[in-house]
Amino acid sequence: xxxxxxxxxxxxxxxxxxxxxxxxxxxxxxxxxxxxxxxxxxxxxxxxxxxxxxxxxxxxxxxxxxxxxxxxxxxxxxxxxxxxxxxxxxxxxxxxxxxxxxxxxxxxxxxxxxxxxxxxxxxxxxxxxxxxxxxxxxxxxxxxxxxxxxxxxxxxxxxxxxxxxxxxxxxxxxxxxxxxxxxxxxxxxxxxxxxxxxxxxxxxxxxxxxxxxxxxxxxxxxxxxxxxxxxxxxxxxxxxxxxxxxxxxxxx
Amino acid sequence: xxxxxxxxxxxxxxxxxxxxxxxxxxxxxxxxxxxxxxxxxxxxxxxxxxxxxxxxxxxxxxxxxxxxxxxxx
Numbered sequence: 311x312x313x314x315x316x317x318x319x320x321x322x323x324x325x326x327x328x329x330x331x332x333x334x335x336x337x338x339x340x341x342x343x344x345x346x347x348x349x350x351x352x353x354x355x356x357x358x359x360x361x362x363x364x365x366x367x368x369x370x371x372x373x374x375x376x377x378x379x380x381x382x383x384x385x386x387x388x389x390x391x392x393x394x395x396x397x398x399x400x401x402x403x404x405x406x407x408x409x410x411x412x413x414x415x416x417x418x419x420x421x422x423x424x425x426x427x428x429x430x431x432x433x434x435x436x437x438x439x440x441x442x443x444x445x446x447x448x449x450x451x452x453x454x455x456x457x458x459x460x461x462x463x464x465x466x467x468x469x470x471x472x473x474x475x476x477x478x479x480x481x482x483x484x485x486x487x488x489x490x491x492x493x494x495x496x497x498x499x500x501x502x503x504x505x506x507x508x509x510x511x512x513x514x515x516x517x518x519x520x521x522x523x524x525x526x527x528x529x530x531x532x533x534x535x536x537x538x539x540x541x542x543x544x545x546x547x548x549x550x551x552x553x554x555x556x557x558x559x560x561x562x
Numbered sequence: 563x564x565x566x567x568x569x570x571x572x573x574x575x576x577x578x579x580x581x582x583x584x585x586x587x588x589x590x591x592x593x594x595x596x597x598x599x600x601x602x603x604x605x606x607x608x609x610x611x612x613x614x615x616x617x618x619x620x621x622x623x624x625x626x627x628x629x630x631x632x633x634x635x
Contacts, residue, residue, distance in 0.1 A: 312585035320589055342629040367621040380604045380626020387597040387604075394590045401580035408578045424631065433631035436624075447633035448610035522631050545578055 315545075320393045322540040327389015330532035331382040337521070337528045338381055343373050345435055345518035352510065353437035381525075389533055392419055396541065403466065404478065408545045409538035416534030422462035424526045427454040430497050433522035435515065440505045447503055457496055465489040605632040 350369070367376060396415055406414060431451045439447065469485030476484065506515060605627060607613060608620035620627075620634075627634045 312581050313589075315581060316586050316589045320593060338626070338629050343625065346625055346628060366617055367624070372621065372625045376622045377625040377629070380623035380630065383600050383604050384626065384630055387600040390593055390597045394586065394594055397581050397586045397590070398583075401578045405577050407576060411578070428631055431633070433628065434633070435628060436635070439633065439635050441635045444633060444635060445610040448606055451631075451633050452606070522629055525629055526631070546576060 316394075316397050318544055319397055319541060320390060322544065323389045323393020323396065323537055324386050325389070326533050326537035326540055327385040327387070327392070328382060329385075329536050330389065330529050331385020333532040334385060334525045334529035335378055335381045338377060338525045339373070341521040341524055342518070343377070345514060345521055346373070348511075348514050349435035349437050349518065352514070356437070356507070356509075381529075385529060385533070388419070388423070388529075389537070392416060392533065393537065395419075396537070403470070404473075407542065409542040412538030412541050413534040416530045416537070418462060418466075420526060420530035422458045423455060424530070425523075426458040426493055427451060428523065428526075430454050430500065431503060432519050434505075435518040438506050438510060438515070443503070443505065446501075450500060450503065454496065454500065458493065461489050461492050605630070609634060 347369075392415060396412060399411055399415055400408065401411075403411060403414065431447070431454055465485040465488055468488060469481045472481035472484055475481075603619060604623050608617055609627075609632075624634065
């Protein structure tokens with residue numbers, strides 16, 4: 311019975327992730343792609359020497375089918391993971407309804423999975439980034455992401471533990487403060503990466519990063535709303551509405 | 563004065579029942595790993611590490627990788 315609930319929530323999470331992925335894809339295509347194209351234009355103008363490598367995947371495929379593959383798989387995967395986290399969180403994080411828990415979880419996930427790592431290691435358009443440091447940059451980015459997620463989980467547990475002694479308000483404030491201090495330390499002590507070419511247009515970098523943030527906000531916001539609705543309907547099925555109190559004559 | 567009857571204007575949220583950890587664990591382990599593998603292929607394959615040789619996976623998800631914030635190239 312409970313196992314079936316977990317399975318049903320997982321399926322709904324992946325579907326909600328797919329739906330949110332579609333929304334994010336629209337934003338990525340309309341807001342993000344123009345910046346990617348401009349950045350590739352900059353790259354080609356500045357490195358004509360090795361600009362004519364064999365093109366494995368054409369630009370028109372990369373910006374449509376390729377983009378869709380990536381964003382949708384990302385949405386489905388994080389939808390599934392978030393649904394599993396939701397199974398743990400349900401009824402354990404406080405007095406929140408099924409729907410509110412979903413939105414709370416997706417908001418926290420947006421912060422912990424994306425915004426916190428982004429503030430230290432922001433998204434970069436093509437032509438920003440030295441190919442020789444890809445290993446270091448990948449390690450640091452995933453380290454920051456894992457650290458942020460683990461600290462967010464830790465802060466939630468800390469808040470739960472403190473709540474009986476401090477009350478919900480002060481327990482929450484204390485837990486968030488502890489999270490902020492530890493993340494601040496990580497920001498301070500993890501190495502800085504700045505590989506933006508000196509003459510790269512500042513407005514283009516800014517637009518690219520804003521669009522990257524917009525994609526994630528739409529993805530997680532959409533996920534929270536859609537999944538919350540699906541979970542609420544599944545966990546609290548509304549009784550069949552009686553049509554305006556009038557008794558329905560039994561059919562013979 | 564007409565007596566106003568206190569009406570429950572908003573229903574207090576029904577706190578959902580918790581799901582036992584034992585019921586969640588098998589799903590979390592199996593599907594959690596599966597989802598992480600999928601994310602790896604979107605976010606990092608043929609960048610810092612490669613499971614499949616070549617550049618095709620990297621090139622195919624190139625734009626998504628940049629726009630989703632993963633380090634690329």
